[in-house]
Amino acid sequence: MEWLSAHPGLFLEAVGDHLLLSLTGLAIGVALALPLGILVAHRPRLAEAAIILAGVLRTVPSLAVLAALLPLLGVGFTPSVIALALLALPPVLVNTVIGIQGADRAALDAARGLGMTGWQRAFRVELPLAAPLIFAGLRVAAVQVVSAAALATFIGGGGLGDLVTQGLALLDTGRMLVGAIAIALLALGTEALLGMLERHLAARVRGA
Amino acid sequence: MIAIEDLSKRWPGADRAAVEGVSLTVPEGTSCALIGPSGSGKTTVLRMVNRLVEPSSGAIRIGGEDALRMDAVTLRRRIGYVIQEVGLFPHWSVADNVATVPRLLRWDAARVTRRVEEVLALVGLDPARFATRRPHQLSGGERQRIGVARALAGDPPVLLMDEPFGAVDPVQRGKLQEEVLRLLRQLRKTVLLVTHDVAEAVRLGDAVALLRDGRLVQHAPAAEVLARPADGFAAEFLGADRVLLRLSLFPLEAVPARPEPAPGPPLPEGATLRDALAALLDTGRSAAPLPGGGSLALADLLAFAGTPNPPAG
Numbered sequence: 001m002e003w004l005s006a007h008p009g010l011f012l013e014a015v016g017d018h019l020l021l022s023l024t025g026l027a028i029g030v031a032l033a034l035p036l037g038i039l040v041a042h043r044p045r046l047a048e049a050a051i052i053l054a055g056v057l058r059t060v061p062s063l064a065v066l067a068a069l070l071p072l073l074g075v076g077f078t079p080s081v082i083a084l085a086l087l088a089l090p091p092v093l094v095n096t097v098i099g100i101q102g103a104d105r106a107a108l109d110a111a112r113g114l115g116m117t118g119w120q121r122a123f124r125v126e127l128p129l130a131a132p133l134i135f136a137g138l139r140v141a142a143v144q145v146v147s148a149a150a151l152a153t154f155i156g157g158g159g160l161g162d163l164v165t166q167g168l169a170l171l172d173t174g175r176m177l178v179g180a181i182a183i184a185l186l187a188l189g190t191e192a193l194l195g196m197l198e199r200h201l202a203a204r205v206r207g208a
Numbered sequence: 209m210i211a212i213e214d215l216s217k218r219w220p221g222a223d224r225a226a227v228e229g230v231s232l233t234v235p236e237g238t239s240c241a242l243i244g245p246s247g248s249g250k251t252t253v254l255r256m257v258n259r260l261v262e263p264s265s266g267a268i269r270i271g272g273e274d275a276l277r278m279d280a281v282t283l284r285r286r287i288g289y290v291i292q293e294v295g296l297f298p299h300w301s302v303a304d305n306v307a308t309v310p311r312l313l314r315w316d317a318a319r320v321t322r323r324v325e326e327v328l329a330l331v332g333l334d335p336a337r338f339a340t341r342r343p344h345q346l347s348g349g350e351r352q353r354i355g356v357a358r359a360l361a362g363d364p365p366v367l368l369m370d371e372p373f374g375a376v377d378p379v380q381r382g383k384l385q386e387e388v389l390r391l392l393r394q395l396r397k398t399v400l401l402v403t404h405d406v407a408e409a410v411r412l413g414d415a416v417a418l419l420r421d422g423r424l425v426q427h428a429p430a431a432e433v434l435a436r437p438a439d440g441f442a443a444e445f446l447g448a449d450r451v452l453l454r455l456s457l458f459p460l461e462a463v464p465a466r467p468e469p470a471p472g473p474p475l476p477e478g479a480t481l482r483d484a485l486a487a488l489l490d491t492g493r494s495a496a497p498l499p500g501g502g503s504l505a506l507a508d509l510l511a512f513a514g515t516p517n518p519p520a521g
Contacts, residue, residue: 104295106291106293106294107295107296107297107298109293110289110295110296111297113260113289113291114289114358115283115284115286116281116308116312120312124297129298129299204299205298
């Protein structure tokens with residue numbers, strides 16, 4: 001806490017960097033996963049392949065991804081963001097596919113029979129019905145990304161992880177703890193906030 | 209009018225056609241019930257009419273227009289569609305559900321609102337109470353009514369119904385059938401419906417079309433099909449109680465009344481011949497008084513039931 005009151009600027013900068021890293025990574029991951037999921041959901045073989053791919057991606061430890069990207073992309077912000085995007089991809093992809101596949105089939109049949117076009121069906125019925133599950137995927141991805149962004153420090157990506165590594169290197173327990181606790185709180189906060197939004201959304205769609 | 213000509217559907221890889229050479233016409237303002245065992249192709253026939261299934265060959269004309277040449281989406285917006293599971297959109301209010309087709313047709317907002325209220329009232333639901341509700345807040349019967357309202361909202365001349373009352377309990381089903389039947393007659397809709405329930409078929413269908421293995425076995429007015437099944441399969445499918453079912457299609461006036469009075473309470477107004485038979489069996493008498501005076505004799509009723517081609521009631 002002493003460290004925090006002595007270096008509020010450094011701390012806020014680290015938080016800012018951390019959030020920027022996380023949000024950019026998450027945004028790119030979602031921007032890839034969502035269209036991909038929509039694209040493959042109606043093609044059973046591709047959908048299966050996508051889910052397997054997501055499973056593989058999910059099993060690879062974040063640190064390994066970072067290390068693997070190091071020789072390819074060097075150090076800094078960009079490779080960190082790419083690694084985080086790869087981390088965000090699987091949960092959103094899987095939940096998009098499952099959400100769309102699980103959308104009320106009778107409602108979709110009715111939508112088609114009443115004369116909705118493919119796009120109208122997708123945007124007015126299918127995606128809204130899949131939304132709670134997609135959002136759940138987003139929540140999982142966000143929490144993972146916020147936690148994993150702490151590792152970006154190892155390839156010079158910045159963020160709160162910097163405080164932890166610096167604290168360890170300088171034997172500055174205060175700095176290390178501030179970093180560690182902030183990361184944990186950020187992850188918990190993300191989970192709590194998105195979890196709340198998710199329940200709200202589910203209630204709106206399904207009418208709980 | 210719906211005119212189906214030599215309609216066939218062969219699914220790729222299937223060893224026999226799902227539907228083979230079916231021809232039938234549903235005249236303007238009448239209804240036809242497709243019946244048959246599962247796998248007989250009745251639902252496939254229905255789904256070809258609004259092109260949810262593309263026919264392999266044959267022709268479909270709706271109100272004189274070639275349905276197979278029209279854009280499928282435009283075609284569907286002109287055809288009401290009701291399915292067993294109803295398929296209401298769970299994330300929309302009742303009003304939004306009912307407004308689906310009018311909005312697809314780009315009616316202006318005021319007209320959509322008016323129409324939603326109108327059709328909700330038609331299916332017996334108070335718009336003030338139901339418009340803002342969500343599907344999960346409705347009973348099964350109410351959901352089915354909303355399904356019918358949604359199908360009617362765009363004022364389509366033609367309605368397709370696939371097991372429309374399959375998901376409601378028997379007590380409600382009878383009431384719903386009766387109301388919807390009255391409504392469709394009143395609106396002069398042309399209706400093609402699928403059911404596996406013979407009683408529902410003859411109650412809702414002016415004509416009945418019996419299918420087996422994708423082929424049309426018999427297509428005739430309901431009373432005619434019940435009186436003279438085309439073959440052994442038809443007789444078996446229609447059931448041994450088809451005679452009773454047929455009696456339920458005729459009013460008391462179908463049998464000539466006898467002038468002499470009979471003892472006991474008179475038959476209720478609007479009763480069918482089946483009700484009359486039940487009353488006679490119940491009282492053990494050979495005649496029952498008619499509500500308008502005179503009586504109905506058991507002997508006459510038996511003669512009528514045995515007549516293969518009775519005078520129209």
